[in-house]
Amino acid sequence: MATIRIMPETLANKIAAGEVVDRPASVVKELVENAIDAGATQITVEAGTPVYRSIRVVDNGTGMSEDDALLCLERHATSKIFTEVDLGAIRTLGFRGEALPSIAAVSRLELRTRTREATAGIRLVVAGGVVREVSECGCSPGTQVWVRDLFYNQPARRKFLKAERTEFGHVGDTLLRYALARSEIHFSLRLASQQTQEWPAAASLKERLAQCFKTHGFPSWLPVSSRNGDLRVAGFLSPPELHRATMQTLFLFVNGRPVRDRLLNLAVIEAYRTLLPRGRFPLGILFVELPVERVDVNVHPSKAEVRFQDGRELFETVTRAARDALTTGERRRWERPLAAAQERRAPVEEIQERLAISWGEGRQAERDAVLSAVFSAPAADTVDKSATPEAGGGKDPVISAEPGFGDLTIIGQLLNTYLLCEAPDGLIIIDQHAAHERVLFEAFLAEMTSASLPRQELMLPETLELSAAESAWLVEALPRFALLGFVVEPFGPTTFVVRAVPASALRDEPLALLRDLVAEGCAGVGQPGTDTMMERLLQLLACRLSIKAGKRLKVEEMRSLLRHLDGLDRSSTCPHGRPLWWKLTIRELERFFGRA
Ligand SMILES: Nc1ncnc2c1ncn2[C@@H]1O[C@H](COP(=O)(O)OP(=O)(O)O)[C@@H](O)[C@H]1O
Ligand SMILES: [Mg+2]
Known part of the structure; x- marks a missing residue:
């Protein structure tokens, strides 16, 4: 040697x-x-x-x-x-x-x-x-x-x-x-x-975000600001109707340092659970501040990773902060600029796609034109100043003063599917199925946290025949089904006896419903987390039991639906993440009719 x-x-x-x-x-x-x-x-x-x-x-x-x-x-x-x-x-x-x-x-x-x-x-x-x-x-x-x-x-x-x-x-x-x-x-x-x-130097984070994200529907992002002991979380997060296929537009900073951190990512995602469609992610920017002794930045030479002394507390604080922001956003919904309307393509996505059109050699001018178009300087006046207060700063929104769904004037029903309502500044269109689905889902979730859903014994127990795979899955999942209100017992390798069903499902076809739940649950095997499975079952239950599109509603029924929505913290999307309401503002109408 x-x-x-x-x-x-x-x-x-x-x-x-x-x-x-x-x-x-x-x-x-x-x-x-x-x-x-x-x-x-x-x-x-x-x-x-x-x-x-x-x-x-x-x-x-x-x-x-x-x-x-x-x-x-x-x-x-x-x-x-x-x-x-x-x-x-x-x-x-x-x-x-x-x-x-x-x-x-x-x-x-x-x-x-x-x-x-x-x-x-x-x-x-x-x-x-x-x-x-x-x-x-x-x-x-x-x-x-x-x-x-x-x-x-x-x-x-x-x-x-x-x-x-x-x-x-x-x-x-x-x-x-x-x-x-x-x-x-x-x-x-x-x-x-x-x-x-x-x-250019910006006077505030909000101003900087307006420079960077005007094509990401930024004015509608919701301010986050929260403190837990010496842990502080501040920033902006997208409202539920705005989402992306990747997490690349979620920017995280720990004590001012840009980081990529799984824990923080997951903490944010947790706050959006059941608000976004599967496989979609929020946009936003969060600054986490904590005493320097409680975070180790010397993990990797590139310094993009960090380690936290108390990950759990941090996770919970970030999730709570994000959830509070979303809830406050729900309360201010009518005055919030609608993200979908403002959204243009993301600069990063746009630049990648537009540059992907292969450049011949010597087409420098064209390339530069695209680059400067993509990166063109922001127009500061496109930001609606009233809609998004400073992160971390100043006045609390006056929540109680905000009009809710229950305050809307019902105009009628369109196609037996959409409720048309008048708000102070526009026309609100509500998807009755999506709305009812969210109402039921939240009710189920609330009932589940204390006990199981109310159930009804069947006078005559019914038998259920399933495939081998479904049977194997159901045997494992029986306790969960009992929580949902389905009392089911194995009765042979692929046969089950159903003794009780959820009370709310009695009027529909509870056996068919059970069959669908099993099929859905079984197909989702390998999905992470058992709670997620429960949540999916509840989603399906809510979906199956809610008012269908195409059903004529009485005015009292519409009013009751709207009132129920007001009781919820989450009411902008259905439990699958599809939007639940849409607003056509007076300004948009006036612009269209040439009155403005
Ligand atoms: N742009 C700069 N302006 C002033 N001082 C600088 C600059 N870049 C580097 N330095 C000095 O050089 C040192 C070494 O830089 P670097 O190799 O990046 O190590 P580190 O940033 O970890 O200290 C810094 O600590 C700083 O004192
Ligand atoms: Mg350095």
């Missing part, structure tokens, strides 16, 4: 770079974090084409002295922590002292920096981690890091880079996260020296 030796520092840095820098976007992430830590109020990111050829991040932060500039390229050189105690209480984005040496090890890097007091700047030229040149230079106070030919000395890494548009997309996504984290900083993104995206 060969003798053991300490590896040269350039090699160590190159190895460390493997974890810190895996694509152009991670260079942007590290450099932008440094700029933020340096107190910059303006940060510009310029990307070349392809991005790995050239990435430049310019900030107007504190800058560095000549000594510091030389030192910052050394591994473990940092101005942010010095002791082990510091490591337990990190308040800056950086702290590992390895980003700059890592980036320098796998690129040609030029650093220009100047402190406010210095009369001239200092310029360092580095290649593959080795300083080649140190000189004075003219530059404005702050720091510019120019990274060229990323992975020039790691051809294998370069091969793993994705299509150009993907890499640029990641750069845009990365910058967006920091722009959301720090509304007060002016961020710019340029692609091949074209201005592509501009987020």
Whole structure:
């Protein structure tokens, strides 16, 4: 065996770079974090084409002295922590002292920096981690890091880079996260020296969100603000009628740091249970603040993961905060701008799709036109200021004063399916089946929390014949069915005796209903969580027992349905997540008829 030796520092840095820098976007992430830590109020990111050829991040932060500039390229050189105690209480984005040496090890890097007091700047030229040149230079106070030919000395890494548009997309996504984290900083993104995206310093998170998400129906997002001891949750979440196929538009921050965290994701999703269609996810942004000692940010070199000391408490606090926001949103429903009406396509989705139309070489102008259209500057006046109060701030909505469903004037029934109602500022259309389904579902859920649903014994027990798979499933699920009100006993391998059914199901065909529940439940085997299974059974029960579309209703029946809706915390979608009501505002009508 060969003798053991300490590896040269350039090699160590190159190895460390493997974890810190895996694509152009991670260079942007590290450099932008440094700029933020340096107190910059303006940060510009310029990307070349392809991005790995050239990435430049310019900030107007504190800058560095000549000594510091030389030192910052050394591994473990940092101005942010010095002791082990510091490591337990990190308040800056950086702290590992390895980003700059890592980036320098796998690129040609030029650093220009100047402190406010210095009369001239200092310029360092580095290649593959080795300083080649140190000189004075003219530059404005702050720091510019120019990274060229990323992975020039790691051809294998370069091969793993994705299509150009993907890499640029990641750069845009990365910058967006920091722009959301720090509304007060002016961020710019340029692609091949074209201005592509501009987020001027915003006075509030709300203003920043209006810049970033006007195509995501932002004005209708619901403010979240809640506190539990020294745990604080604030932000905005989409109303139930607005959702996406992925969780990419749910942005989470812990003590100001953008994170990807399963626990927090699930906590938010939990609040939306039965409000969204299956496989759909909310949009939004949440800031979680907690004492720095209670969260470990030193989990991975990329610092995007965190560990919490008390995950359970955090989970519950976040779920409760999100649920409160949704409930308050329900109470303010008539004045809330309807998300669906404002929604345009998401910039990220749009850019990905539009860029996917393959670009021929030399169609630069067209490409730039699309980019600038997608990233066009926001029009601030499209935001309805009255509708969404500041997150975390000020006045509580006056809940009791809000009109409810019960206050609507019933105009009549359309197609024996929709209730037409008059609200102070428009026409409300309610899907009678969806509405009744939600009412029943919530009632069942409430009854279940204390005991089982009321049941009715059958005078003559009935027998039920099932398939082998269904029988096996039902045997396991019998206690749950008893909670629903179905008293069922096995009577042979695939035969069951039904002794009682839910009282509410008596008028329908309870046996057929039971059969459907079993089929549905059995088909859902492997779905996570037993509570979810119960919930699905309740959904199906509610669906089967509720008023069907096409049924003529008496005015008293309509009124009773509306009153029942008012008693609920969740009344914007049916338990399957389909919308339950829709509003045509007077303004829309007037615009249509040319009166406005
Ligand atoms: N844009 C910048 N402005 C001012 N100082 C910077 C900047 N970038 C890096 N530095 C200095 O260089 C040090 C090393 O940076 P880095 O390698 O990213 O490690 P870390 O951010 O973990 O400290 C920082 O601690 C900071 O003092
Ligand atoms: Mg850093």
